[in-house]
Amino acid sequence: MVKDLVETCPRCNEKLIATKLSCDNCELELNGDFPLSKFDYLTADELDFVESFLKAQGNFKALQNEKGMSYPAVKKKFNDILDKLNLSPIKGEERNETAMITVDNQPIKETDSPVIKIIKEKLNAVGGRALIPLYSGDLCDIGFDPNGKGLVSPKIPVPNHLTWDVFDAAVEVVIQNGGKAIKGKARSGAKLGSDDLPLDSVEGYIAHKVHGAQIGETAFGPAFVIAAILDWAGICRNERGYLTINPSYMSEIK
Numbered sequence: 001m002v003k004d005l006v007e008t009c010p011r012c013n014e015k016l017i018a019t020k021l022s023c024d025n026c027e028l029e030l031n032g033d034f035p036l037s038k039f040d041y042l043t044a045d046e047l048d049f050v051e052s053f054l055k056a057q058g059n060f061k062a063l064q065n066e067k068g069m070s071y072p073a074v075k076k077k078f079n080d081i082l083d084k085l086n087l088s089p090i091k092g093e094e095r096n097e098t099a100m101i102t103v104d105n106q107p108i109k110e111t112d113s114p115v116i117k118i119i120k121e122k123l124n125a126v127g128g129r130a131l132i133p134l135y136s137g138d139l140c141d142i143g144f145d146p147n148g149k150g151l152v153s154p155k156i157p158v159p160n161h162l163t164w165d166v167f168d169a170a171v172e173v174v175i176q177n178g179g180k181a182i183k184g185k186a187r188s189g190a191k192l193g194s195d196d197l198p199l200d201s202v203e204g205y206i207a208h209k210v211h212g213a214q215i216g217e218t219a220f221g222p223a224f225v226i227a228a229i230l231d232w233a234g235i236c237r238n239e240r241g242y243l244t245i246n247p248s249y250m251s252e253i254k
Contacts (some may be wrong), residue, residue, distance in 0.1 A: 174243050
């Protein structure tokens, strides 16, 4: 009778190894010390989590939905499994991405829109770089783009997606929607003009107006960072699925 693999000794709790292998077909038997792989020592629940992670292709949001877990819970479980497997996250790419943030202040121009002026003022006040919370609870590093055209963040490695005009466009579409606009689901592969990515959504509007995306095309989805920055700046409120204008911002620009 086939039984589940026992990974640890029931007496001393040390890792077990296989000392005998046999073939059910020809009855060949091999004796020796056969170490198990590190994955064999994961529990059934941990293996199930790893399988779901692979099926989601590393997408934590998809993993949250499948498991019904919060982002912090998914992140903790993922890190616990990494520790159990004695694996360290790859740091090289993260260091390179973070290095693109230049810690410096930028001048506020008369031609800057109220949105840009507020973001610049707030970022200048903290030396040109800040760690802000995303809606998921994760932290996001932001700073001025050295080219002066906007902001940069390791969360958005694709260039020119946090330019100043995307923030103006995001606030514009929120106001056009009566003060509340859906963010859109560009990150899930939704096509512009669909129910998941309408033209009057934050990501849909930015994709069409700023980046020239057309109906039926897919678009890049940076709204989760854009919304967090606008919330941090006090211009909008970053809500679940929506971006809402902050009444104090409307009072300030009148």
